[in-house]
Amino acid sequence: MLSLVLMIVFVHIAIYLVNTVGASTIDLLVWHLYLKLPSSTSRNACEQQRLKKNVVELKREMNSTSSQDEFAKWAKLRRRHDKALEEFEAMNKIISTQKSSFDWTVKTARWLSTNGLKMFLQFWYSKTPVFALPHGWLPYYVEWILSFPRAPLGSVSIxxxxxxxxxxxxxxxxxxxxxLVQIIGQKGSAVPAEQEAKKAQ
Structure with a gap:
């Protein structure tokens, strides 16, 4: 089993990544991955894309048809467009409802697996030393601070x-x-130098 020391390190790495990358970006990525799975939501998303494409094609065809010269054709296209748009909007509402439910689930899972886990570990292991300090290495007040609030004296608290x-x-x-910025900067400056050397030859 993973030691408490490493578990806390991994939790903080996960928290840092979520804060750096951004929760909304992670939610969107997980949503797109979820849509790749065979489910009713992914079928609805495919249907939504098909309906959207149909609406755009009908709108384009309707705009290229003269409403005065070819009124019968234009009116028929208009009815088909309105019906397709209505179906698209209905599917959009279904997808929006499913996405909001999915987002809530992902946010809850993300919070429980990062900050929630951190809080649980702090509560559960509040009296457990993460690791012990060698006896007599540090003054009493430093040992007291390191063991604050409830770990045994001479150890590091969670x-x-x-x-x-x-x-x-x-x-x-x-x-x-x-x-990384320095490495990318060096590679970026090395490319123009190589091109100049080739031109000089």
Missing amino acids: QVWNNVCASAVAVFAEMLGAL
């Missing part, structure tokens, strides 16, 4: 470890981001 992990993940992510 609350302190949570704060350490949150800070470490944020700092590490910033360092990684800066490193």
